[in-house]
Amino acid sequence: MPAANLTRVEAERRASLVRVHDYDVELDLTTGPDTFASRTVVRFSASAGADAFVELNAEALRSAVLNGRPLEPSEVFDGSRIRLADLGDENELIVESTQCYTNTGEGLHRFVDPVDGAVYLYTEFAVAEANRVFAVFDQPDLKAAFRFTVTAPSGWQVLSNAPTPAPESLGESERWSFASGPVMSTYVAAIIAGPYRRWEGSATTTDGRTIPLGLFTRASFAEHAEPEVMFATVDAGIRFYEAAYGVPFPYEKYDQIFVPEYNWGAMENIGAVTFNESYLFRSRVSEARLQQRSIVILHELSHMWFGNLVTMKWWNDLWLNESFATWTSMAATAAVTPFTDAWATFTSVEKTDAAAQDQLPSTHPIVARIDDLEDVEVNFDGITYDKGASVIKQLVAWVGIDAFHAGVGAYLRAHANGNATLRDLLDELETSSGRELTEWSRLWLETAGVNTLRVRMETDAERVITAFVVEQSASVEQPTLRPHRVAIGFYDDGDDGIRRVHRVELDIDGAETAVPELVGPNRPDLVLLNDDDLTYAQIRLDDASLAVALDGLGDIRDPVARALIWGSVWDAVRDGEVAASQYVHLVLGNVARETESTARSTALAQLELAVERYLSPAHAELVAAEAGDALWALCELATASSDEQLQFVRSFARVARTGGQLDIVAGLCDGSVALDGLAVDTELRWELTIALSAGGRASVDDIAAVLAGDDTATGRLRAATAEAARPDAAIKEEAWDRVATDASLSNDLARAIASGWAMAHPVDLLAGSVEPYFAMLQSTWAQRSFSMAALIVKRLFPASLVTPETASAARAWLAGNETPAPLRRLVAEQLAELERALGAQSRDAQTPAESAA
CATH class of the missing domain: 2.60.40 (Immunoglobulin-like)
Structure with a gap:
């Protein structure tokens, strides 16, 4: 069910009436595979006689009692909100409800591990999904303390924001009674439960305190955990942030939990950070991926200060969380990890992504206009994260690093455990630097667009x-x-x-x-x-x-x-x-001498996109074939076991189109072709198999044979991608239909199938999806949660079908559908990228194709 769409006007009115003191939340996770029991007691003050509401997205509201007065559910509950009338100066609301587990990465997500049948749960409450688990005033400036009590099967681990207590045995179950946790916004509260494997460590603060650290993974993923890396990175990061901003680490403990089927890279829940378990590596990965993991670890750690200790008042200042975390995690990565080239990575990735987002029709100021929650959901983008961080880098150059650190530290101290706005930050930076920043803010933070120099x-x-x-x-x-x-x-x-x-x-x-x-x-x-x-x-x-x-x-x-x-x-x-063919020439002529792993992987990814969409149709086949041959030559010339060898092989597999190139891919897969130092491990075997499937060279039985050697949750996702990648119109239609209509698919499975569907060679295989795509948009948006609806809208757009007809169909839909605004934005963004591809093809047609070799 879609969440209720809280507006800024509603939030401001409610914040003017209500002050929340604390929540007591009891959850019973032993009631079955589909639902769980929830009981909430929330105490709050209010303007006497006022009306307000709490959010609750529930299967059923069993009872609600306000100040001892029972409320009739049919009269006060509309499926997403409970109306509260005639409030007193001090109030107590008790709500009992039946809640649904999700498979979409929102609310309380439930996952069953196919390896051992174990059940794993975790919450994801951003932007405003806590109400899928308990009754709550679900907005960032109504902070409160939370006390969780959780009944779970015996043998499970249960985690929350407060330190983990010893459980009380109830026979086949256990009760975990957490102490009241820190004052926090609702979207960073957390519950994680299941038979997670646990590792313990510690970090030392600059003032000598010891912070307990925990690391948690699924049992079947435990062999891939690297606790020494995780703990060492956090330990160094804590001291870096404390020294930079002069503010001690603000919480009692810090757990890192790697979870399956996650929509985000990670989420900064206070003291209980959840990570996408793709950051646990089952096979060898590039140095770029290792660096990215360090950046993400330090990004989430920085949120303990930026976003958690001090939180934006409303979502228009989301950048105060994300831009700062992005910038400062780069600084920390360069300073305290082996990846001292982090700023080169920032230039390669973050700034490139920011400029691309800033040229879309949906671009917006860093301090964006946010009228409701739907506006927020689509603004977790390259402007909020990457452009904001790029502008902060310019601000540091403008005021000086020492003044910047001093001003931000003063801002954190002044607003600790509360909420703040852009103006609050500017005031402190003006004091520390002596520079007037109102005009700077107007030009950089409050206007959109990227300049060209x-x-x-x-x-x-x-x-x-x-x-x-x-x-x-x-x-x-x-x-x-x-x-x-x-x-x-x-x-x-x-x-x-x-x-x-x-x-x-x-x-x-x-x-x-x-x-x-x-x-x-x-x-x-x-x-x-x-x-x-x-x-920037x-x-x-x-x-x-x-x-x-x-x-x-x-x-x-x-x-x-x-x-x-x-x-x-x-x-x-x-x-x-x-011309795109010139860029192909640039990459193939220079990438072997690129020493930075992220720059190398970025250039290869851009080459692949250029080959897929930007080359003129008149010579695309020729240039693509030459690019594949040149990449294989780079594979053969690369140093054995090197990072570049692994990156070149993966890129070659993705570009391979000709019969000879696919023969090489098949040979790598079966061992008849070998490169000195290259191990075809689990993940690389899947990449080769998916490439063969997309090229029409892997059957259902071939895919099943690879899956038999990796019958895990990840293996099943890779198999789903391979099956949907097969170049058959009927298979494409079936894959498209499953993603578009099957509400039982988990978020990760839908992504995996859609990824395979999009691998279309020839691209005409996708032609039959254009009309049904635009026909299903409105109903999908109305019926599915935001995360799933957005996934479907973005992943099923026929982006590889770079034709004027596809663009015309998108324009016609936009002309006939004025609402809802977030859906229009997503479609308009896809159209803009399609038009950019058409423009690139036109430009490429003006230049004779250069040899990609």
Whole structure:
């Protein structure tokens, strides 16, 4: 059932009337596989005589008693809210209800492990899903203390935000009575229950306190746990954040729980952080993936300060949580983990994702307009996380790191255990830095769009620079020009590679900024705007610099400079300024010399997208075949057992199309083809099998044989992807129908099937889905929870069918459907990416295909 859609007006009115003191929540998890019993006692003060409501998304409301007065469920309960009339100064509400487990990653999710039949439960309450488990004032500024009592089968672990008590035996079950936990917003409360395996550790704070640490996984996943890595990262992270902001770790314990079928990467529940168990590695992964795990661990840890200790008042300031956590986790990763190249990763991934999101028709200011919960759900995006973090990086350059740390620390201390707004943060930063930030905030945080920076340079016959100007532009739709703190680097090609020979740092503003200090030197081989990646902007290379980059990007020694150029050329491809076939040439000519794992994996992923959607149909088959051959050559040349060897093999499998290429994939799978140092382990075998299935070279029996060796929850998901990937129109139709209509599918299974369905070679296999896709959108949105509806809308859009007809169908649907706004946004975003692909194909058609070899 969809959740109730709380509006900002309703939330503000309720917050003006109600102050919540505490909750006593009792849950009985022994009542069966479909439902559980819930009892809530909530105590709160209110304006005498006022009316209010609590949220409850329940199978049945059994009873409700307000201040000793029974309420008639049929009169006060509408299926999602309980109406409360004639409140007193002090109030007590007692609610007993029957609640449903979910398989969608919302509320209280229930999972049965196919390996051993064990049941695992966990809660996910963001944005406002706590009401799927108990009656609650479900908004972030009505903080309260929670006391949970949970009855669960004997032998289970039960966790919450407070330290875990010893259970009381009830025979075949046990009762876990938690002490009252910290004051917190409802969306970071948590219950985790099941026969989880447990590891214990500790962290030491800068003031000498010992913080108990816990790590939990499914029993069948226990062999993949790495407690020493998890505990060491948290221990170092706590001290880093305490030292940076001068605020002690605010809670009594810190558990990390890796859970199945999770919609997010992780969630910052106070003291009980839940992680997607894909961060437990069953097989060898790239260094990029290891780094990403460290970043996520430190991101969630930082939320104990940013978001949990101090929480935004309403969801328009969500960025105060997520942008800060994204930026500061990068700083922590670079400082306290082996991944000292984290800022190069930030340039490669976060800034690229931010710019892509910022060019969609749904772009919005970092401080977004949020009128209701549906607005929030679709704003967990590249603006809120990645652009916000990029702008914070610019803010740090603007005010200085010491002033930034001091101001944020003062903000955390001033609003500890409460709620805050953007203005509260700006006040503290202005005090610490002495800089006025209201105008900076207006331009950077309260307007949308990404600026583009270019160089206009003049030289004389001797290559002496006679004029140097930085040009700034913006889109017609988002015309704001902003002040930027930037560096400009001059790079020359020498015996030891392409190195920086000169750098200036300056403020730029307006449409043009002259740089007189760069007049007089000789023109370098390459000019790099935004050197060291200080600001958030798209950059464009001048023609001469682009030519140097296309031929010699791998010779640039600085990883951040390389990341900037990778991103600049990719942006230009997406904007139709550089041909996709040129980008394929750039990647294949330089990726073997890229030393940073994340930059390498990002470039390969972008190459795969270019091959899939951006090449002109006139030569797409030829360039794709050449790309596959070149990737296999890189596989053979790569150092045995190296990170790049693994990345090249995976990319080759995804690109393989020709008969000869698929023969190699089959050979790798059956062992008749081998690369020195490459182990075809469980996950790689699945990747090869899925590639063979998409290429028409794996039967149902072949897939079943691989599954027989990996009959686990993850193995079953991989098999579902492989089965849906087979190039048969009937199979595609069946897969599409299951994802669109089968409400019994779990979130992960729906994702797995949709991933296989989207692998269509030829893409005409998806043509029959266009009409039913647009026909089902409204009913799907009305009937399914947000997470599942959004999954269906995004995953079943025929994005690979890059045709004017697909775009026309999307435009026609948008023209005929003015509401609901979040659904329109998702469809409009898909259309925008489709139109971008059509534009890229048109640009690519203007340039003869270069050999991808």
